[in-house]
Amino acid sequence: MDDSITLKGIKEGLLVTVKPEGRWSDLSGRLVTLIDAQGSFFRGAQVTLSLGPRELRQNELANVRKQLDERGVILKAVLSDSTATLEAARKLELRTALHVTELAEEQSEALELRPPPIDPEEYGSPGVMVKRTLRNGRTIHSEGHVVVLGDVNAGAVIVAGGDIIVWGRLRGIVHAGAGGDESAVVCALHLAPTQLRIAGYITISPDDKQRKPRPEKALVRNGRIEAVAWE
Amino acid sequence: MGARVITITSGKGGVGKTTATANLAVALANLGKKVVCIDADIGLRNLDVVMGLENRIVYDLVDVVEGRCKLRQAMVKDKRVPDLYLLPAAQTRDKTAVSPQDMVALTSQLRGDYDYILIDSPAGIEWGFRNALAPADEVIIITNPEASAVRDADRIIGLVEAEGRKIPTSLVINRAKPDMIRRGDMLSVNDVLDILSTPLLGVIPDDEQIIVSSNRGNPLTLDNQKTPASEAIRDIARRITGAKVPIGELERKKGGLFRRLARLFRRSKA
Numbered sequence: 001m002d003d004s005i006t007l008k009g010i011k012e013g014l015l016v017t018v019k020p021e022g023r024w025s026d027l028s029g030r031l032v033t034l035i036d037a038q039g040s041f042f043r044g045a046q047v048t049l050s051l052g053p054r055e056l057r058q059n060e061l062a063n064v065r066k067q068l069d070e071r072g073v074i075l076k077a078v079l080s081d082s083t084a085t086l087e088a089a090r091k092l093e094l095r096t097a098l099h100v101t102e103l104a105e106e107q108s109e110a111l112e113l114r115p116p117p118i119d120p121e122e123y124g125s126p127g128v129m130v131k132r133t134l135r136n137g138r139t140i141h142s143e144g145h146v147v148v149l150g151d152v153n154a155g156a157v158i159v160a161g162g163d164i165i166v167w168g169r170l171r172g173i174v175h176a177g178a179g180g181d182e183s184a185v186v187c188a189l190h191l192a193p194t195q196l197r198i199a200g201y202i203t204i205s206p207d208d209k210q211r212k213p214r215p216e217k218a219l220v221r222n223g224r225i226e227a228v229a230w231e
Numbered sequence: 232m233g234a235r236v237i238t239i240t241s242g243k244g245g246v247g248k249t250t251a252t253a254n255l256a257v258a259l260a261n262l263g264k265k266v267v268c269i270d271a272d273i274g275l276r277n278l279d280v281v282m283g284l285e286n287r288i289v290y291d292l293v294d295v296v297e298g299r300c301k302l303r304q305a306m307v308k309d310k311r312v313p314d315l316y317l318l319p320a321a322q323t324r325d326k327t328a329v330s331p332q333d334m335v336a337l338t339s340q341l342r343g344d345y346d347y348i349l350i351d352s353p354a355g356i357e358w359g360f361r362n363a364l365a366p367a368d369e370v371i372i373i374t375n376p377e378a379s380a381v382r383d384a385d386r387i388i389g390l391v392e393a394e395g396r397k398i399p400t401s402l403v404i405n406r407a408k409p410d411m412i413r414r415g416d417m418l419s420v421n422d423v424l425d426i427l428s429t430p431l432l433g434v435i436p437d438d439e440q441i442i443v444s445s446n447r448g449n450p451l452t453l454d455n456q457k458t459p460a461s462e463a464i465r466d467i468a469r470r471i472t473g474a475k476v477p478i479g480e481l482e483r484k485k486g487g488l489f490r491r492l493a494r495l496f497r498r499s500k501a
Contacts, residue, residue, distance in 0.1 A: 133428055135389030136382055153385050153426060171426075 005031055012098055013046030013076065020052040028064050035071050043072040048098060050079040058088040065092065127162065134158070134172065143179070154194055163187070169213075173197075182220045187230045191216040201225045234267075234345040236338050237471070238367035242383030244354030246375045247405040250445050251435070251464070252351040253281040258452040258468035260315040264346040267306065269318045269338075271363040272353035273328060276320035283448020284309060284317050293321035296333045302340055311453055314345075326358040331365030338366040347471070356390060364391065370400045371432060376407055376418040381426055388429055401432035403467060408437045431478055433467035435460050 004019040004027060018027050035042045047068060065075040077095035080086050086096045127145030136155030140146055145162035156172035158164055161179045163186070170188035175197040177184025182199040190213035192205045198218065203225040215230035239252045249272075256268045270278035273293065279285045290305035295318070302318075309315040318337075321328065338348055352363035364370070370391050374384040384402070391400055404423055411417035420434055438460030444451040451461040452468075466476045 132392070135392070136386040138389050138393075151428065155382060155386060156389075 005034060007034075010048070010098070012048055014042070015048050015050060017050040018052070018054070020054045024054065024056060024060060028060075028067070031064070032067050032071070035068070035073060044074075046074050046076045048077040048079060048095075049075060051082070051085055053081045054085065055082045056080075056085045056088055058091050061085075061088050061092055061094070065094075125162065128160075133168070152188075152193075160184070176218075184219075186218040187215070189213070189215050191218060191227055191230075196225060198225055234265075234338075234342040234348045236342070236348045236350065236366050236368045237371055238271075238350040238352055238363045238369070239371045239373060240352035240360060240363060240387055241354065241373045241380070242356060242387040243374075243380045246373050246380050247435075247441075248354070248373050249277045249281050249351055250441055250450075251373050251403065251405060252349050253278060253445075254441075254450045254452045254461070254464045255468055255471070256282075256315055256347075256349050257309075257312055257450040258465045259347050259349075259471065260309070260312040261452065261465075262468060262472060263313070264472065265314040265344065266347045266349065267316045267318060267341055267345050269348065269350045270320035271329075271334070271350050271359055273320045273359065273362075274322065274325045275353065276322050278351045279307070279317060279319045280448060281445045282309060282317055282450060284319075285448070288319045291319045291321040292337075293324050293328045295337065296329050302337065316345075326353070326362065329362050331361050334362050335366045356386065360387075360390075364394065364398075367398055370398050371403055372400060372427075372429065373403050373405050374423065374427075375405055376412065376420070376423055378418065381418065381423055385427055388427060400429055402427060402429045403433050403435060404431070405435045406437040407434050432470055433463055433478060435463040435467075 004022055006017045008015045008017070016031065018031070049064070061078065068075050075094060077098065078085065078089035079096065079098065080089070089096050125144060127147060128140060128142040130140060130146070130148045131150065133150035134140065134148060134152045134156040136153050139157040139159070141159045143161040145165070146158050146160040147165045147167070148158070149167045151168040152158060152166050152170045152172040152174070154171045157174075158172065159175045159178045161181065162176065163184050164174050164176045166188040168188070169190040170186070170193050172193060173195045174186055174193055176186045177199040178197075180199050182201070184198050186193075186196055186198065192213075194204070196203050196205070196218055198220050201220055201224060203218075216227045217230040218225055218227045239248055239255070241248050252268060256266050260266045268278060268282070269292065270276050271292075272278070279288055284307045287307050290300040292305065294300045295302050295305045306316040306318050309317065341348055350363045350367065353359035372384050372387055374380045388400055391398055402424070404420055407420065408417055412419045420431070424431060436459040438458050440456070440458040441451055441460050444453075451458060452464050466478075469476045470478075
C-alpha cells in the first residue's frame with residue numbers, strides 16, 4: 001500500500017503527513033483522490049499539512065488549499081522544516097505550528113480520536129511498613145520499598161529493592177536498590193548508618209558527631225553516594 | 232496469679248545481672264515482700280555464691296524438673312531476711328536439662344505463695360535465655376554504659392519484643408561512673424536511653440563495696456548500709472513495688488557536689 005500520505009487524528013483536527021519523496025504534483029493529486037474516495041469523512045475537517053523538508057512555493061500551497069476548499073476541507077496549518085515553505089504558508093495566512101510537544105506525543109499514538117480515559121487511581125509501588133524500632137539483630141528484606149516508623153538501631157539490617165525511608169534515627173546497615181536500581185534513595189530524620197549501600201555503591205557515615213542531626217537523603221550522584229538535605 | 236515473675240537479663244555477660252538480682256531480692260524482702268530467686272544459669276550457677284547460700288544447697292532446679300525432689304525441698308531459705316528463698320541451678324548439668332515449659336510449670340507452682348519471683352538469666356540469647364524468658368511477666372534489662380553492653384541489650388530487647396506477648400521491659404543502667412560521664416568518656420544515661428528507648432527503672436553507680444559484698448556472700452542491701460549502689464538498688468526495689476521514687480539526676484548531682492567540694496579542698500590545700 002502507498003504510504004506516501006498518512007492521516008492521523010489530532011486535537012486540532014486531521015494531521016496529513018506527506019512524505020518528502022516524490023513529485024509534489026503527483027502527491028497533491030493523490031491527496032485529492034484520497035479525500036474524494038473517503039467522501040464525507042473529510043467534510044468540515046481542519047487539516048494540518050506536515051511536509052517535512054519539502055520546498056513549496058506560495059502558488060503550490062494556494063493551489064492545494066483551493067482544491068481542499070472545494071471539497072469542504074479547511075487547510076489550517078502547514079508544518080515544514082523548509083523556511084521557504086513556511087514563508088509561503090505565512091503569506092497565505094496559514095498557521096505554521098501546532099503545540100509542538102503535543103504533536104510529538106500525538107505522532108507516537110495510533111489513529112485515535114477519543115482522549116485516553118482518565119484513571120483517578122494512583123497505584124504507587126509496593127513496600128513494607130514497620131511501625132516500631134528495629135533493634136540489633138533484626139533484619140528486613142523486601143523487593144519493594146521499606147518504611148520504618150521508628151529507629152533502625154546499630155546491628156539491624158534492611159535490604160530493599162526500592163527506597164528505604166526511616167522516620168527516626170538510622171544507625172544500622174541499609175541497602176537500597178539491592179536489585180541494582182541506582183535511582184533508589186535512603187532517607188532518614190537522622191542519617192547515621194553503620195554502612196549505607198545503594199545498588200552497587202557503598203559508603204559509611206562521616207565521623208562528625210558534633211553536627212546537628214537533620215533529615216537527609218542519600219542518593220547516587222556522579223558515581224558515588226551523596227547525602228543531601230531531605231526536604 | 233499472685234506473684235509477678237521478673238526475669239533479669241542482659242545479653243552480654245559480666246554486666247552485673249547476678250549481683251543485681253541478689254541485691255534486688257534482698258531489698259524486696261526487706262520491704263516485707265515474699266520473694267523467690269531462681270538461678271536459670273544451669274551449669275554456671277553463681278546466684279547462690281553472691282547470696283551466700285552456697286553451702287546450704289541440697290537439691291537444685293534440675294532435680295525438681297526431673298522429679299527427684301519436691302519443689303519445696305530444693306528451695307533454700309535465706310535466714311537473714313523474713314521471706315527470701317533461692318531455687319539454685321544445677322552445676323553438673325547444662326541448660327538443655329530444662330525446657331521453657333518446665334520453667335513455666337515451675338513458676339506457676341510458686342505464684343500463689345509469693346509476691347515476686349526473680350529469675351536470673353544466663354548471658355547470651357540461647358537456650359538458657361529462652362528458659363528464663365518463658366515464664367516472665369516482666370523483663371528487667373541490665374546494661375552498662377558501654378557501647379558493647381548497650382548493643383547486646385538492644386538485641387535482647389528486640390528478642391523480648393519478638394516473643395509477641397508484649398512483655399513489659401524496663402532498663403537498669405549498672406556501673407555508671409558520674410565522673411567519666413561528665414568528662415564525656417562514658418555514655419550518659421540519656422545516650423543509653425536514646426539508643427534503647429526503653430523505660431528507665433534505675434541507675435546504679437559503680438561501687439567497690441558491691442564487689443566486696445558479693446565475694447562475702449553478703450548482699451549490700453542486707454544490712455542497712457548506705458553506699459551509693461545499695462541506695463540505688465533499694466530505690467529500684469521500691470519502684471518495682473509501685474512506689475514513685477524519682478529517678479535520675481540524683482546520682483549525678485551528688486557527684487557534682489562531691490566534685491565541687493573536692494575541688495574546694497584541693498584549692499585550700501594548695
